[in-house]
Amino acid sequence: GQQLNQSPQSMFIQEGEDVSMNCTSSSIFNTWLWYKQDPGEGPVLLIALYKAGELTSNGRLTAQFGITRKDSFLNISASIPSDVGIYFCAGPLNTGNQFYFGTGTSLTVIP
Amino acid sequence: EAQVTQNPRYLITVTGKKLTVTCSQNMNHEYMSWYRQDPGLGLRQIYYSMNVEVTDKGDVPEGYKVSRKEKRNFPLILESPSPNQTSLYFCASTPLGGGTYNEQFFGPGTRLTVL
Numbered sequence: 001g002q003q004l005n006q007s008p009q010s011m012f013i014q015e016g017e018d019v020s021m022n023c024t025s026s027s028i029f030n031t032w033l034w035y036k037q038d039p040g041e042g043p044v045l046l047i048a049l050y051k052a053g054e055l056t057s058n059g060r061l062t063a064q065f066g067i068t069r070k071d072s073f074l075n076i077s078a079s080i081p082s083d084v085g086i087y088f089c090a091g092p093l094n095t096g097n098q099f100y101f102g103t104g105t106s107l108t109v110i111p
Numbered sequence: 112e113a114q115v116t117q118n119p120r121y122l123i124t125v126t127g128k129k130l131t132v133t134c135s136q137n138m139n140h141e142y143m144s145w146y147r148q149d150p151g152l153g154l155r156q157i158y159y160s161m162n163v164e165v166t167d168k169g170d171v172p173e174g175y176k177v178s179r180k181e182k183r184n185f186p187l188i189l190e191s192p193s194p195n196q197t198s199l200y201f202c203a204s205t206p207l208g209g210g211t212y213n214e215q216f217f218g219p220g221t222r223l224t225v226l
Contacts (some may be wrong), residue, residue: 004153006153009151040220041219041220042115042201042203042217042218042219042220043154043201043215043217044217045214045215048214088153088154090154097142097159097161097167098156098159098167098169098170099144099156099159099169099215100156100170101146101153101154101155101156102153103151103152103153104151104153
């Protein structure tokens with residue numbers, strides 16, 4: 001099946017630092033989504049991207065839809081302890097209604 | 112309160128003993144879906160349903176069945192569970208239409224252990 005590869009797999013950062021993570025696919029996506037999963041919870045949508053090249057912000061989070069439509073990037077500025085969790089990219093393939101999630105990036109913020 | 116509910120939240124069972132995990136949403140969403148989450152693999156879609164009586168395979172459907180007799184319910188059935196189905200399962204729902212992607216709302220998860 002389709003694989004969305006995220007990197008890095010895990011990150012340990014100091015509070016206040018900026019974070020960057022990315023997601024790549026071998027197939028074209030027409031929508032890119034970024035979710036966050038807190039421990040013991042289901043994923044929650046952070047940002048949705050709909051056009052190649054689109055740059056969208058949600059507070060301290062900024063995400064970009066890659067121009068090739070095969071990748072996406074998420075940045076978190078000035079990290080805080082509540083940013084801890086697993087971040088997933090996700091989306092439906094261009095051709096159908098099946099939905100795919102990335103492998104996840106686990107973020108730990110050290111106070 | 113708008114929500115997706117799953118039951119049970121935790122289940123330990125033995126190989127071969129049929130089980131059903133229920134999922135219900137009160138938001139009148141057309142699209143419902145089941146995922147399993149395993150370390151290092153993210154969430155993988157098992158089955159999804161676009162509406163009542165319409166179901167399709169996701170990425171990892173083997174060993175699972177679903178049904179969509181009512182819009183609000185989307186049970187996941189394991190006819191003969193095996194240890195490799197030990198996982199964390201999530202149900203999700205989303206409305207369709209509007210021209211852009213709509214957010215999926217996730218249930219709280221069901222942690223299944225098959226011995």
